[in-house]
Amino acid sequence: MIVTLTVNGELRSASVPPETTLLVMLREHLHLTGAKTGCDVGDCGACTVIVDGLAVNACLMLAAQADGRTVTTIEGLATREGLHPLQKVFEETGALQCGFCGPGVIMTSKALLDHTPEPTPQEIRTALTGNLCRCTGYVKMIEGVQEAAAMMRSPQSPALAGQSPALAAPEQK
Amino acid sequence: MKPFGYVAAIDSEHAVALLAEYGKGAKVLAGGTDLLADLKFSPHPPPDVVVDISRAADLKGIALTDAGLRLGAMVTHSEIVHSPLIAEAAPALAEAAVVIGAVQTRNLGTIGGNLITCVPSMDSGPTLLALDARVTVLGPRGRREMPLSELFVGPRRTSLAFDEILIEIVVPTQNLHKPAAFQKFGLRKGQALALVNAAASFWAPDGVFTEPRIALGAVAPTVIRAPKAEAYLTGRPVSEEAMAEAGRIAATEAKPITDFRASAEYRRDLVAVLVKRALAGAFGRVTPNQKDLAS
Numbered sequence: 001m002i003v004t005l006t007v008n009g010e011l012r013s014a015s016v017p018p019e020t021t022l023l024v025m026l027r028e029h030l031h032l033t034g035a036k037t038g039c040d041v042g043d044c045g046a047c048t049v050i051v052d053g054l055a056v057n058a059c060l061m062l063a064a065q066a067d068g069r070t071v072t073t074i075e076g077l078a079t080r081e082g083l084h085p086l087q088k089v090f091e092e093t094g095a096l097q098c099g100f101c102g103p104g105v106i107m108t109s110k111a112l113l114d115h116t117p118e119p120t121p122q123e124i125r126t127a128l129t130g131n132l133c134r135c136t137g138y139v140k141m142i143e144g145v146q147e148a149a150a151m152m153r154s155p156q157s158p159a160l161a162g163q164s165p166a167l168a169a170p171e172q173k
Numbered sequence: 174m175k176p177f178g179y180v181a182a183i184d185s186e187h188a189v190a191l192l193a194e195y196g197k198g199a200k201v202l203a204g205g206t207d208l209l210a211d212l213k214f215s216p217h218p219p220p221d222v223v224v225d226i227s228r229a230a231d232l233k234g235i236a237l238t239d240a241g242l243r244l245g246a247m248v249t250h251s252e253i254v255h256s257p258l259i260a261e262a263a264p265a266l267a268e269a270a271v272v273i274g275a276v277q278t279r280n281l282g283t284i285g286g287n288l289i290t291c292v293p294s295m296d297s298g299p300t301l302l303a304l305d306a307r308v309t310v311l312g313p314r315g316r317r318e319m320p321l322s323e324l325f326v327g328p329r330r331t332s333l334a335f336d337e338i339l340i341e342i343v344v345p346t347q348n349l350h351k352p353a354a355f356q357k358f359g360l361r362k363g364q365a366l367a368l369v370n371a372a373a374s375f376w377a378p379d380g381v382f383t384e385p386r387i388a389l390g391a392v393a394p395t396v397i398r399a400p401k402a403e404a405y406l407t408g409r410p411v412s413e414e415a416m417a418e419a420g421r422i423a424a425t426e427a428k429p430i431t432d433f434r435a436s437a438e439y440r441r442d443l444v445a446v447l448v449k450r451a452l453a454g455a456f457g458r459v460t461p462n463q464k465d466l467a468s
Contacts, residue, residue, distance in 0.1 A: 001179065015174060018176070018177060018178055018179035019175070019176050019177050019179075019212075019219070021174075021209065025189060038214060041210040041213065041214075042277065042278055043364065045275065045277060048277055054223070054251070054280040055276055055277050055280060056277050056281050057206075057277045057278065057281070059209075060205055060206045060209050060210065060278065060281060061205060061209070061281060062179065062202070062205065062209070062223070062225070063226075064179045064181065064225065065205060065225060065227060087396055108276065108277070110267070111276075112276075126276075126363070127276055128363055129275040129276065129362075129363030129364050130274065130275020130276055130277045130278065131275075131361070139207075146188050149345040
């Protein structure tokens with residue numbers, strides 16, 4: 001069957017067997033390998049993408065279910081001007097170690113910040129419940145999401161200008 | 174996954190027509206969070222066709238109707254969590270929805286799917302039973318309506334025929350604003366199945382337990398009520414002691430099993446604790462004019 005998605009702002013179609021998951025379509029048909037295949041049953045969150053504004057497990061959704069919808073993957077976050085604040089903060093603060101869970105964590109966090117620009121640490125923890133990380137212990141991730149949120153709220157968008165006041169603030173190590 | 178066909182239903186009538194056409198070779202996909210995980214690892218042959226009802230427009234939406242609070246079967250857990258209508262008229266439903274899976278699964282998974290998958294540990298069931306919810310089913314012979322309790326037959330078994338679908342869940346008007354609460358105990362705070370869950374509701378005119386309801390999950394082949402504990406409470410002045418005793422009685426009504434997550438004894442003890450907490454939580458929602466709000 002032909003499935004057509006708006007992926008990262010571009011209309012993309014592929015002919016896929018009906019049992020193809022959104023994750024397989026993205027990775028194997030559209031060659032967007034940012035979303036990872038982890039547990040493949042919706043426990044680990046490594047495959048998280050945003051569909052119509054909501055974080056979902058791409059492994060638990062048929063490509064056909066996403067037909068006609070808008071999908072954002074980790075590849076869609078950076079712009080010509082630079083990385084997304086979440087990517088930038090995660091990179092600069094070492095919020096990721098092996099990085100396998102990273103795309104999922106960042107997409108879940110982006111969906112959170114899109115709806116909740118000023119999340120509490122508890123809201124961040126709740127949002128990340130479905131993203132397993134076996135390296136970091138999550139502390140730097142949670143701090144990183146707060147820092148990125150602060151950057152995104154500031155009108156000058158310092159992430160795009162290079163140096164971030166949020167990162168330089170003494171209380172946020 | 175093993176190959177299967179796919180067809181999307183545009184509405185409930187279309188879904189029923191598709192089920193009639195494909196017969197027992199069809200599997201209904203609601204949110205897909207349980208179905209796809211099953212299909213990937215199932216030793217059984219795949220369905221001939223998956224009938225996707227997630228886009229059926231008439232199965233969506235949370236609304237107040239003459240009958241009560243109506244939830245379309247395709248309402249997602251996240252929609253329940255964020256619904257102002259539910260926060261106002263039946264907040265315990267949101268308490269139960271917010272502890273299902275994780276954000277990603279709550280965004281896909283549906284209340285109808287949770288009920289029809291019919292695992293004993295489902296988190297959607299107890300609160301709805303405690304609010305005397307009714308369900309509507311559509312099949313080739315038309316609509317039929319029944320109490321939610323009659324939907325549950327056994328683990329992963331419902332009273333739906335192969336050519337029927339669940340279309341809506343209704344919390345009756347007289348139970349809107351009824352003080353109710355939900356409790357769950359799992360091995361982790363998130364992304365965990367309930368070892369036990371429980372919900373309770375009651376009115377408290379003049380400080381007396383009135384129409385108490387207690388429902389338990391993960392301690393019997395289906396979600397169940399605890400009628401002896403309810404009978405004990407009926408007409409009794411509201412007190413912590415009575416709540417604790419109702420918990421102890423409910424524990425005798427549970428029929429838990431021992432498995433790799435917990436022993437039967439542990440689950441029975443949890444029933445007593447969670448029922449007491451659910452009753453206390455419901456009492457926390459008692460307001461002086463609650464009956465007026467409902468009428």
